Amino acid sequence: MSAAAGSTRSFGEFVARAHRAGELVVQPRMGVSSPKAMRDGLLATKQANATTVGTITLDSYTRMGDDETARAALASGADLNGYPIVAHDVATTRAVLDGVAGADFPVQVRHGSPCPEDIFRALMAAGMHATEGGPASYCLPYSRTPLCTSIQHWVRSCALLARLRETGIEPHLETFGGCMLGQLCPPSLLIALSVLECLFFRQHGLRSVSLSYAQQTNADQDREAVRALHRLAAERLPDVDSHVVIYAYMGVYPRTSDGAARLLTEAARLAVQGGAARLIVKTAAEAYRIPTFAENVEALETAAAAAAAERRAPLVGEVEDTGIYAEAKALVDAVVDLDPDLGTALATAFRSGYLDIPYCLHPDNAGRTRSYLDGTGWLRWSRLGSLPIGHLVRPTGSTELTATGLLASLSYVEHKFDDASLDEYLKGARPMAQIHDTGTARRPLPGSPGEHLSSPVTRTVLTIQHRILTAARDFLCGQGFIELLAPLIGPVTDPGARGAKQVDVDYYGHRYKLMTSAILYKQASLTAFEKIFFIAPCVRLEPLETASTSRHLAEFHQIDVEVAGASREHIMELAEQLVGHVVQEVLAHPRGALERLGRDPSVFADLLTQSFERRSHADAVSDLRAMGHPQNPDAEIDWAGEAILSRKASKPFFITDYPKGSRGFYDRESLDRPGYLRNFDLIAPEGYGELASGSEREHDYGTIIARIRETGENPAKYGWYLQMVRDGIPASAGFGIGLERLTRYLAGLDSVWQASAYPKIPGVVAP
Amino acid sequence: MDLATEESPGDARRAAVPVRRHPGTPDTPYGPSLSVVVTTVASDAHTWNLVFLQLVLEELGHRVVNLGACVPDELLVAQCLGTRPDLVVVSSVNGHGFHDGLRLIGRIRACPELADTRVVIGGKLGINGVGGRECRDQLRAAGFDAIFEEGTGILEFRSFAKQLTMSVST
Structure with a gap:
């Protein structure tokens, strides 16, 4: 339950109140197909000992617009990997939320769709008004929908959602631009995409937005990045309600429960140090399977406690400016100059390589940039392609990732935090069984x-x-x-x-x-x-x-x-x-x-x-x-x-x-x-x-x-x-x-x- | 990150068919450079596995076309008919690889032009991890030349990739 409860009809306002009260809002990723179980999950989130907002994560059929298959799965009693909000009728979803969601506990729908109109309609019909995504961030990494098509869908979807304002509700839209494949996208590009997608949301009628940033591989770099994101948001979005949301690491997660908890703690500290208002957590079970509600609650409470501790004993010392802000600003400036219409500007930017996500295989991504981790886990550019930041960055082409290097980079965080948990064990804080238990179960056996x-x-x-x-x-x-x-x-x-x-x-x-x-x-x-x-x-x-x-x-x-x-x-x-x-x-x-x-x-x-x-x-x-x-x-x-x-x-x-x-x-x-x-x-x-x-x-x-x-x-x-x-x-x-x-x-x-x-x-x- | 594991011995009939050498293509240390299509199944949005495979194959000196996420069967078939690759590598990690793979290989082998194209599949092919012997046999019977399943990790795949070059190019 939240201490920041109030009579607000806005997700953004709820988060802002908590932020003013000095509380980090924590949020799970959570979605199951059964309405009863979904309601239980929301209740568990609400009752956690933390300031929480609820999440309904949708299944992949609904995400792909394949509601028929979702309906067939429901009819056959099969479990889906999320809540099929379009396949369930409105009354069902209203019953899930009734008495759970409200001014003191807003619920956000998370989906992953490049074409989300039906999803937006369904969530609005059920009385919800907060969701997330973006025309580029939900198109390029996970689909082959043409970017222009996704942009058109998002123009219509934003307009749909913005219409809620006529009813006295302030709808909220969060950009997923701070994730982009979860790993190996340098912070300046994540920041630029977050800002650009929020500008797009504003252009299409939204007045309450959140800018995302996914925890990466070096805490110092992340701190600098979150500061830069705030600065750019303040400059570019002064006239809308906005906050920054941190995603706990989105890449390959530590395999030890202790390592996972340490990574989450670091994410919570990053959120507090960077002035973010909300954190989306991950659980120790993440490396193996979809977490249980209890595991989600544990992660929420771990993150809330870590945030409170960080607030009591804040990190002192300057955050060095290594140029992340300048890079991100150059990217944003270059894109908004392309066209007054942000959809057109985004499409043009990707076509011309002004925006180019490293290792993204989408046909509309130029694919000419490359990145790597240096020895300290700092994310750097090795190839800039046509990114308009050549005057700010000297890429190191000789450090191009090999296949082996790619794997090492993708598992850098996993190894770093699992090793740290061993050190924790050495200090006597954790039993070895806890550090090794999860790692052995999946060990393969020989074939025939x-x-x-x-x-x-x-x-x-x-x-x-x-x-x-x-x-x-x-x-x-x-x-x-x-x-x-x-x-x-x-x-x-x-x-x-x-x-x-x-x-x-x-x-x-x-x-x-x-x-x-x-x-x-x-x-x-x-x-x-x-x-x-x-x-x-x-x-x-x-x-x-x-x-x-x-x-x-x-x-x-x-x-x-x-x-x-x-x-x-x-x-x-x-x-x-x-x-x-x-x-x-x-x-x-x-x-x-x-x-x-x-x-x-x-x-x-x-x-x-x-x-x-x-x-x-x-x-x-x-x-x-x-x-x-x-x-x-x-x-x-x-x-x-x-x-x-x-x-x-x-x-x-x-x-x-x-x-x-x-x-x-x-x-x-x-x-x-x-x-x-x-x-x-x-x-x-x-x-x-x-x-x-x-x-x-x-x-x-x-x-x-x-x-x-x-x-x-x-x-x-x-x-x-x-x-x-x-x-x-x-x-x-x-x-x-x-x-x-x-x-x-x-x-x-x-x-x-x-x-x-x-x-x-x-x-x-x-x- | 488990991408693939044990090699299953290729189909002897197809293994006997020589790979066409593209005139003027460079040799790798193991044999001629091959044209390879790296792809996944229609329902699978994962791409890091595809990026990795591309790098492995390129480091071996091969030319890779990477089709990216959620590749519809028709797109892959059209790509194969258009460019006649030496090898098609299907990688899937979302647990639908077995079902999607059976359907996909049927469509590929239904084209007389692609009856002898080498096609392999690997990754996490079943929802509950390793699909077992029966699944592998079914995939092989349906027309895959080799099946690699999640298990012993990345070392196996790296080794496979080189081995494959040698076997494909001899």
């Missing part, structure tokens, strides 16, 4: 075996994996290693695979296991050779919840290395050299394979030139705890902690000295520091997580027996191994690198299953 294998991506990835194997073998054999073939089954297997179930095999009446790792055999093999390696298949029935981690496979392979007499330091050095060699080889052959996958080879620059950092488990724990992550000091680094450390790194790094109890009995305990193990993990950067584990091995019979007992296991089942240990196996150190994980990291894959020809995702039935 035939489709997966014949996919060009799979083929490229497997080629890279082949190269990794070849390079690892070359490297190890060059150092005098002998490759042995690892056993698949045995009476006992590695007990150190935490949380994973072992698989039993009936071996002539004996219960054998499939190998979870070849660790015991690696130690045993040193009886024959001093330096050995396996490319060993491993089977671990990981818990079902690991299916969505992107980094677990139930069947995978390890490059398993063991060296007699080696120290942990020696074996870590070897692991580092091995990874370095493999990366070098993959970069060289097959040339261009990484680029084909969109993987930038320059991410390996640090890996190839600097040695890997080594930090102790205790230091990693205290780093994480200092950042607010509640890492258990007696356990392995948990998944969330590993993700944080991994994302903060630019090259792989080691974590050493895990506490005893967190690992298998074969990791040797330190003599100098009892309770700590002479072991390590190798963690990949960029969030790819653990690549390898290794250690100095325990080889003393009595100690091994004691360690086995400590873990609650029966030494008797390790009979063959213990017999060998009793007879004497060499001291050693070794490691196992997950081949699919290494492939995933090198190739930059979303999920580890993409690095397997026959992926077995935990719990997923697959050949």
